[in-house]
Amino acid sequence: MSFAxxxxxxxxxxxxxxxxxxSRARGLLLFGREFSARRISILTENSSVAEAFANAAHLFSGSTPEIERSGSGNYKIAIEDKSAADAIMSEVISFGNDAKKQLSxxxxxxxxxxxxxxxxxxLAAGTVTNPETEYHLEFSCPTRSVANELMELILGLGVETKLTNRSGKSIVYIKKSGAIEDMLTIMGATETSMMLMGAKMYKDVRNTVNRRMNFENANAVRSVDAAIKQYEAIALIEKKQGLDSLPKELKKTAEMRLTNPEASTGEILRMLGDGLSLSGLNHRFKKLITIAGEIKKNDGKH
Ligand SMILES: [Zn+2]
Structure with a gap:
């Protein structure tokens, strides 16, 4: 079964x-496929919705319309009997004996x-996309004025909603995940709404974890890059002029890096363990890299 x-x-x-x-019966009848004095109809793939529509028609007209099966396997109801259609129209469209018809x-x-x-x-005209793919809930409305009224009603219930046109149909739709949850909860689909909230929470957590992992990866890559650069510089100094040429602290640092090529700067700091700060250590590595750079430069001159 689809999510909707x-x-x-x-x-x-x-x-x-x-x-x-x-009230529910009015919503069902008004949002079917056609709603006019000539014909009130619905076409649905859902047999239970067709039954609910037939019961709604019975509530206002006193007679239960027949449910037909269309060629494509859908369920079809068409109320063409004039007195039944009139009875339904008067209940759904106008109230009392106001000549000016007023929507219910x-x-x-x-x-x-x-x-x-x-x-x-x-039930008659709504659909909602599976939230795993996108957030979208909509009502396909019989006329623009009905769409406007529905939108007003939903806004009045505190749910953010919008109106658009699609191939000549007025569509009232909801896009934000929070608003969709609210709409489902208000309509009474609390289980689905909870499930949706769960799915969103899962998505949020997953995004946070991904972000954090990328951040840690980036840090790891940066620290490996730095270690390689330090090691290469020190190896060059050792080869060209020996570590004994270095001042005492630099020599100690260089030896530590040479014997621990895979250690992070933080680990080198702990191993040196002489009250040096991380920035102090980075400063030493910078000096070593500068010395190596000068050796390279002089080599190029020869
Ligand atoms: Zn009520």
């Missing part, structure tokens, strides 16, 4: 309070019912 399918399965199991039942979304009062409406809308 898992989310829908969890949402279908959410118990709807009596006040929320109608704006008049949902309770928070629980708002969440139930979004849950219904998501």
């Amino acid at each position: 399918g898992e989310v829908k399965r969890e949402l279908l199991n959410v118990e709807n309070a009596a006040c929320c039942e109608q 979304i704006g008049v949902i009062e309770r928070e629980c019912c708002k969440a139930a409406f979004v849950r219904g809308a998501f």
Whole structure:
């Protein structure tokens, strides 16, 4: 089952309070494939969503529409009976006997019912990408005005959401991982939301570990480079003029490096153990490298 399918399965199991039942039904019906006086329909690959849609239609029209199987294996419901469609339209689009039709979304009062409406809308027209690949949750809306109202509603629930157009469809979408978690939690997919948070935490930890390892590697490489440079310089001094030519401290340092070519500067410091600071030791190595550089320069003159 797809990630979106898992989310829908969890949402279908959410118990709807009596006040929320109608709200969820409105979301389901309004966000189907078509919503007009001529036809109210849905096309879905999810049989449980089709059943929920049929039950929602029954709630407002008193009759249960037939669920058909399309050629591609999807589930299809089309309500074309005029009295049934009218009954549903009046419940979903307009309230009371206001001649000016008003969408139902704006008049949902309770928070629980708002969440139930979004849950219904998501079941009918929502999808969410597996967070392992990308963060994206969206609702494909029947009209621009419905999209605007849905966006308002979701913003009102405190979730950051945006609106776009894709091949003539208005899409309300959520991109940020935190906002997707919030939306899933509000709709009632708490298990999935928790899983998502876990996945993100895992990603964060992994990134931190990677960063740290790269940092340590870089340090290790730097310290090996330095050791090689020191060793080569000292070996050259020894070969050309002998270590006895060096002042006492430099000689001691040079001998320590020659006998411990793989030791880090810090380890050399500990082995010397005469109260020298790391910068003091680095200063000595710098001097040795300068001496070697001069030897090389003079060699070139001959
Ligand atoms: Zn409610």
